[in-house]
Amino acid sequence: AVGAVGYASYVVYQNRHPTEQKQFDPSKRTIVLLGTGWGAVSFLKKLNTDDFNVIIVSPRNYFLFTPLLPSCTVGTIELRSIMEPIRFITRHKSRNVKFYESECTDIDPESKTISITDVSDIKGAVSNTTIPYDYLVVAIGADNQTFGMAGVREHACFLKEIWDAQKIRTRLMDCVESAGFASQTPEEVSRLLHMVVVGGGPTGVEYAAELHDFLKDDLQIWYPELVDKLRITLVEALPNVLPMFSSQLIQYTERTFKQNNIEVLTKTMVKEVADKEIKVMDANKNMVSIPYGLLVWATGNCPRPLARKLMARLKEGGQSSPRGLLIDEYMRVAGAQDMYAIGDCTFTKYAPTAQVATQQGLYLASVFANLARIERGENRKISPFEYTHQGSLAYIGSDRAIADLPFLNGNVSVGGVATYVFWRSVYISNMFSFRNRFLVVGDWVKSRIFGRDVSR
Ligand code: FAD
Numbered sequence: 470a471v472g473a474v475g476y477a478s479y480v481v482y483q484n485r486h487p488t489e490q491k492q493f494d495p496s497k498r499t500i501v502l503l504g505t506g507w508g509a510v511s512f513l514k515k516l517n518t519d520d521f522n523v524i525i526v527s528p529r530n531y532f533l534f535t536p537l538l539p540s541c542t543v544g545t546i547e548l549r550s551i552m553e554p555i556r557f558i559t560r561h562k563s564r565n566v567k568f569y570e571s572e573c574t575d576i577d578p579e580s581k582t583i584s585i586t587d588v589s590d591i592k593g594a595v596s597n598t599t600i601p602y603d604y605l606v607v608a609i610g611a612d613n614q615t616f617g618m619a620g621v622r623e624h625a626c627f628l629k630e631i632w633d634a635q636k637i638r639t640r641l642m643d644c645v646e647s648a649g650f651a652s653q654t655p656e657e658v659s660r661l662l663h664m665v666v667v668g669g670g671p672t673g674v675e676y677a678a679e680l681h682d683f684l685k686d687d688l689q690i691w692y693p694e695l696v697d698k699l700r701i702t703l704v705e706a707l708p709n710v711l712p713m714f715s716s717q718l719i720q721y722t723e724r725t726f727k728q729n730n731i732e733v734l735t736k737t738m739v740k741e742v743a744d745k746e747i748k749v750m751d752a753n754k755n756m757v758s759i760p761y762g763l764l765v766w767a768t769g770n771c772p773r774p775l776a777r778k779l780m781a782r783l784k785e786g787g788q789s790s791p792r793g794l795l796i797d798e799y800m801r802v803a804g805a806q807d808m809y810a811i812g813d814c815t816f817t818k819y820a821p822t823a824q825v826a827t828q829q830g831l832y833l834a835s836v837f838a839n840l841a842r843i844e845r846g847e848n849r850k851i852s853p854f855e856y857t858h859q860g861s862l863a864y865i866g867s868d869r870a871i872a873d874l875p876f877l878n879g880n881v882s883v884g885g886v887a888t889y890v891f892w893r894s895v896y897i898s899n900m901f902s903f904r905n906r907f908l909v910v911g912d913w914v915k916s917r918i919f920g921r922d923v924s925r
């Protein structure tokens with residue numbers, strides 16, 4: 470125990486007192502890295518900055534641990550517990566890494582420059598500029614898929630970024646308080662307390678699960694007069710939720726949802742989104758109107774405008790897919806020189822997950838280690854990227870989780886409370902810092918003891 474405390478103190482001290490860094494070196498090549506998400510941060514953590522200068526460009530000056538974002542929408546975990554300032558990472562590299570909080574608006578592969586814009590509310594005298602690169606790593610992630618449907622951006626909440634979780638949490642409590650407003654009509658109470666989730670992938674399922682827990686553990690106590698009227702509906706176009714999981718776990722999830730009074734509408738397509746209702750075509754091809762108070766939209770990814778712009782520029786070079794940047798098995802962007810891409814902005818045979826982005830990021834760091842070796846005159850060859858699937862996990866509510874895990878060339882499917890404990894330990898061990906682990910565990914303990922915070 471003394472050893473453990475000693476070690477923890479050492480880690481914390483180190484974290485707060487980074488050692489001196491080597492300065493930018495004009496004789497080294499410069500890598501410009503776009504993004505501070507899973508792909509970018511995994512790459513950066515492993516990259517040897519003795520060999521390269523690094524400039525990071527991202528509109529977000531922190532890394533976000535997305536798997537726990539659904540827990541933040543109801544306050545099981547606090548938002549700041551799953552954020553990690555990028556400086557905590559860059560300041561520990563051997564050479565000084567520059568970070569510009571800005572959005573890359575254009576990439577010119579010909580002149581090897583990018584345009585960047587300061588997107589914060591407060592700007593200095595200079596807020597637009599271009600910077601040159603020797604190597605470019607594109608790890609900008611993806612946008613929310615709306616299928617071009619009018620009304621989605623205006624009326625629905627997404628669940629991808631910090632501000633999305635904040636907005637959901639505020640809207641949820643707004644709905645509850647407005648439903649309790651003096652002499653509210655019964656129809657309005659029923660509408661305001663109808664929480665609709667569109668999309669039956671892991672994000673939609675986990676959000677519905679967290680919402681159910683919040684309802685059962687907390688709203689039941691603090692809003693007893695309203696809680697029976699609160700309904701959760703999950704809308705999915707496919708015949709079942711969680712298509713990436715085994716059929717056994719899909720059924721287990723659907724059973725659990727039924728027990729938890731979460732209504733699952735499968736084979737149901739959203740056709741129209743208005744401010745107080747959505748119109749859907751149900752499994753029998755009938756148009757039905759569903760009034761809602763809160764609408765959460767989690768239907769997957771589409772390429773960001775920047776990725777689309779780049780794809781259009783490189784069309785002749787082989788960027789032929791509308792679904793994302795095409796790369797080879799060394800992460801090189803098709804049709805460009807010295808340009809690499811990883812994670813959700815790419816279109817490959819892999820699912821858009823943190824697991825894939827992380828492995829690609831780590832792999833790309835070894836590609837660069839190899840480039841440095843070649844530059845030093847060592848003749849090396851590097852093997853192509855290979856993805857190792859470590860399993861799929863999801864939280865489904867009432868302290869139950871599901872997991873499909875590869876095992877001896879096969880697959881084991883498990884679900885229940887023990888899996889939930891496993892789910893928690895996997896997430897904790899995958900967090901990037903001791904500080905984040907400490908904060909998340911603290912939040913879990915706090916919400917167990919005191920319940921979740923129901924203030925708006
Ligand atoms: P991101 O992590 O999205 O990072 C993109 C970065 O690029 C961000 O920093 C962004 O600010 C920045 N950026 C955007 N535009 C620009 C620009 N123009 N210029 C510069 N920078 C830009 N995956 C799992 O494996 N397991 C899970 O349990 C899991 N749960 C999830 C839960 C939720 C709620 C969500 C939303 C996702 C979840 N995922 C999970 C998926 C996972 O988060 C993504 O696959 C992963 O984030 C992809 O990494 P990335 O680096 O490609 O993109």
Ligand code: MG
Pocket residue numbers: 503504505506507508509510608609610812
């Ligand atoms: Mg990234």
Ligand code: MG
Pocket residue numbers: 505506507532533534535
């Ligand atoms: Mg991320």
Ligand code: MG
Pocket residue numbers: 609610611612771772773776793813814815
């Ligand atoms: Mg993209």
